[in-house]
Amino acid sequence: MSFKRSSIIENLRKTQMLDLLSRQKRLDGRALDEYRPISIKLNPIQKANGSAEVSIGDTKVIAGVKVEIGEPFPDTPEQGLLVVNAEFLPLSSAMVEPGPPDEYSIEVSRVVDRGIRESQMLALKELVIEPGKLVYCVFVDIDVLNIDGNLFDAAFIAAVLSIATAKYDKKIVKEGKEETTKVSLPVRLIPVSVTSITIGDNILLDPTEEEDSVHDSRVTITFDEEGRLCAGQKGGSVGLSVEQLFKIVDLSKPKAEEIRALIKKVIGNA
Amino acid sequence: MIKLIDENGLRLDGRKFDELRPVRIEVGVIKNANGSAYIEHGKNKIIAAVYGPREVHPKHLLIPDRAIIRCRYHMSPFSTDERKPPQPTRREIEISLVLRRAMECVLFLEDYPRSIIDVYVEVLQSDGGSRCASITAISAALADSGISMRDLIVGCASGKADGQIILDLSDIEDKEGEGDMPVAYMPNLDKITLLQFDGIFSEYEFKKALDLAIMGNKKIYEILRKALMEKYFKTEEK
């Protein structure tokens, strides 16, 4: 609750961070491959078809799904629509200005979108009402409420949970009569993203805002349920060696399984 | 034509004409903010956060002898029955202005020359009376940030449905009723800082609606006090 104005990390903290890293430790006591506590609240927004509030440490996001009827994209007439949009709300950090989404929020939107789309989480073909004319449109809107690093994974978990638990009204024909029934979206699998940063030779999973401010590079990888890589994004302005990248994949894969198990447990208890 | 009040004087959600919807307030929900609060008022779910007072950028906007206050009221795309695109609408811009004016009445802006106070409101779920609920949330967030204020402010609307004056309109009463009067009120100073209304009210009805709104506001004030006391003066005995 400070009045800190800039995103500059104090040199004292930086030295402390690097000193701890040389002993494989982090400022908050975590191991290098450890995530902060993840807390999940399902269905906080009843007006949405599906919603989830997710916190990773102090990073907090809320995602809501709205399913509406509309026209398909012209180049995919036999597929439902999926639109993912993330907004860094100005209330999430002293550094965010109100206005149209900047490149960081657009990056989060697109990385989450690609992860969900490329893993084929949703069977979009099953969302068609009339090919080329009418389809179900799945809008996933993510509000970032408090920024403390690793927005990618928090947004991803919230988006996946909202989609997986969404219920919408579908018109079906039963015994010759048209009736409306509440159904789930056609979810085929649960994808998971894992984000890490490199600081020198060290790889840190789930970076805090402070750790993020000194990263050399940042990598987000999305995995499907068979351990295949479906989407990836590298950020940061320092180059990454191939060796480091393979090491990141090795570290991220088991983490993805852990997170997937958590997500499935939450969905099961819903 | 939907009947909003039945033969027993009960409204669609079972309330009597002078009953408030449930209100719950939590103070200090956004760690990065200087002050913040979350409110549930009926089905409204709203977060308010305050950043500031802080420096003004660009510098030419600053006022030498007091703070500027900026307010942004925004509804999330999933907050309404039909999805609302994220870009600010004219309605959101007008409400931002009305909320800002309500706050200007109560803040000691002269205590913070050459600075700006940013107030952000995000409606996560809307249900009629969201601007009133926003005021209560903003007031809690401002108190949480320790910015000098003359009084707390609370918000509550009254209105008219099926010819009767009622308190705290729900979404459907707002849409289908005959009148809507949001009121923001400073309880200790007994002053109104926001008043809007639309619909047709006789002078008698207008007075009755105002009295009712103030009564509702006084009840919400007690809930707001409890929430602030709860955060600031918690003493758990071991």
Next chain:
Amino acid sequence: MTVVRSKVLPGDCIGEAPPGPIPANTYKIGNKLYTLKIGLAEVEEKEVKFIPLAGPYIPRINDFVIGTVIDLNAFTWDVDINSLYTAHLPSQDVFGRNFSPTSHSLSEQFKVGDMLTAKIVAYDRTRDPLLTVREPGLGKVVRGEPVVLSPSKVPRLIGKKGSMAKIIESKSKTKLIIGQNGVIIVQGPPDGIVLAIKAIHLIEEKAHVASLTNMINELLSKGV
């Protein structure tokens, strides 16, 4: 003489306004005194005191503060002092009258990201606060862990004649450098620092509790 303590919220009436100047963070309507913030009101006979529990740091001349350099140009360092205004440290304060940008490099002395202990040497409503590091003991902080506390709770951390800070320092074997602006540097062994920070967080949470000193003693005796 009974002291009546009450928990108050903005706009609460805490008694009759004194004939002379009114306490900070209150205002007067007629002859009644009202509060501007959340805090504790203490009324003893006719004397009214008000202790706020939240609010930004407003610079005061001669205050000892701790800040972080966030920018520098040829003539000044801009320092974030956890306040609504950025403070400035003029180069002459460090290099003396003979300062010239061509012969003196500001970043060699203090870089962006460095933390400094300083004093507020000038401030009024029309301009940003000015700092000095000329006095002995002021200057760059070379070691320790920074912690932030609500500025309104700093007096509680210091305690009567420094008693609270001394208790924490001796029991955790650390040294506390306390800025009036709510920035604190804790120096000492790693375990001691963790314990001292726990104590500071407890003060943040329970500054209003009368038995705080006991709670702090209990916490420090328990250890890490």
